Amino acid sequence: xxxxxxxxxxxxxxxxxxxxxxxxxxxxxxxxxxxxxxxxxxxxxxxxxxxxxxxxxxxxxxxxxxxxxxxxxxxxxxxxxxxxxxxxxxxxxxxxxxxxxxxxxxxxxxxxxxxxxxxxxxxxxxxxxxxxxxxxxxxxxxxxxxxxxxxxxxxxxxxxxxxxxxxxxxxxxxxxxxxxxxxxxxxxxxxxxxxxxxxxxxxxxxxxxxxxxxxxxxxxxxxxxxxxxxxxxxxxxxxxxxxxxxxxxxxx
Numbered sequence: 001x002x003x004x005x006x007x008x009x010x011x012x013x014x015x016x017x018x019x020x021x022x023x024x025x026x027x028x029x030x031x032x033x034x035x036x037x038x039x040x041x042x043x044x045x046x047x048x049x050x051x052x053x054x055x056x057x058x059x060x061x062x063x064x065x066x067x068x069x070x071x072x073x074x075x076x077x078x079x080x081x082x083x084x085x086x087x088x089x090x091x092x093x094x095x096x097x098x099x100x101x102x103x104x105x106x107x108x109x110x111x112x113x114x115x116x117x118x119x120x121x122x123x124x125x126x127x128x129x130x131x132x133x134x135x136x137x138x139x140x141x142x143x144x145x146x147x148x149x150x151x152x153x154x155x156x157x158x159x160x161x162x163x164x165x166x167x168x169x170x171x172x173x174x175x176x177x178x179x180x181x182x183x184x185x186x187x188x189x190x191x192x193x194x195x196x197x198x199x200x201x202x203x204x205x206x207x208x209x210x211x212x213x214x215x216x217x218x219x220x221x222x223x224x225x226x227x228x229x230x231x232x233x234x235x236x237x238x239x240x241x242x243x244x245x246x247x248x249x250x251x252x
Contacts, residue, residue, distance in 0.1 A: 007104060011111055117157075
């Protein structure tokens with residue numbers, strides 16, 4: 001009974017951190033749920049990164065961001081890095097790991113969907129969703145309880161969010177400049193100029209989260225699309241904030 005309650009508290013807090021609902025949510029020890037979810041998360045990220053034979057710096061940075069959001073430090077971070085490296089190999093027990101994670105977080109749960117969205121976002125770091133990536137993620141989605149059509153809908157929504165960051169820029173040019181403009185995008189999401197003082201980054205983050213937080217829509221009978229968009233906005237804001245804090249060596 002105690003184990004179940006501990007796992008529930010962990011899953012609830014982790015969802016808040018990963019989704020951006022509450023970036024500073026205290027994350028209790030997750031026990032077996034934390035171990036299995038972390039292993040599955042980074043094995044899939046590692047496999048996606050290595051699918052084309054090379055791992056880019058942007059993919060490494062993205063994995064580091066997820067580790068930060070999951071509050072993985074010390075031995076837990078080393079285990080996540082090990083899972084990332086193991087996932088690169090075709091003979092790794094990737095699907096078994098995802099199946100075990102699905103049992104502890106719940107198939108078709110909010111956290112399961114967020115897990116899949118994170119993997120889709122990772123796949124889009126190199127551009128369009130390639131066939132090998134799509135086949136891998138479709139199988140991952142199935143382990144999490146989602147049908148092929150549901151997976152495609154989630155992937156499409158993730159793609160829209162991904163390219164929305166390049167609004168007004170030709171898509172081909174955006175893809176070429178992804179690696180160079182990681183920090184510029186973060187500043188743009190927070191509506192800041194690159195030369196801004198450190199203290200303003202935190203203030204901008206709080207201001208943007210207050211403006212776009214889904215809780216503001218919860219009592220206004222907002223549509224599911226509006227709530228989903230608000231969730232995506234908060235995830236983008238949180239990612240941008242963590243990227244700038246990491247670059248400037250600020251405390252998140």
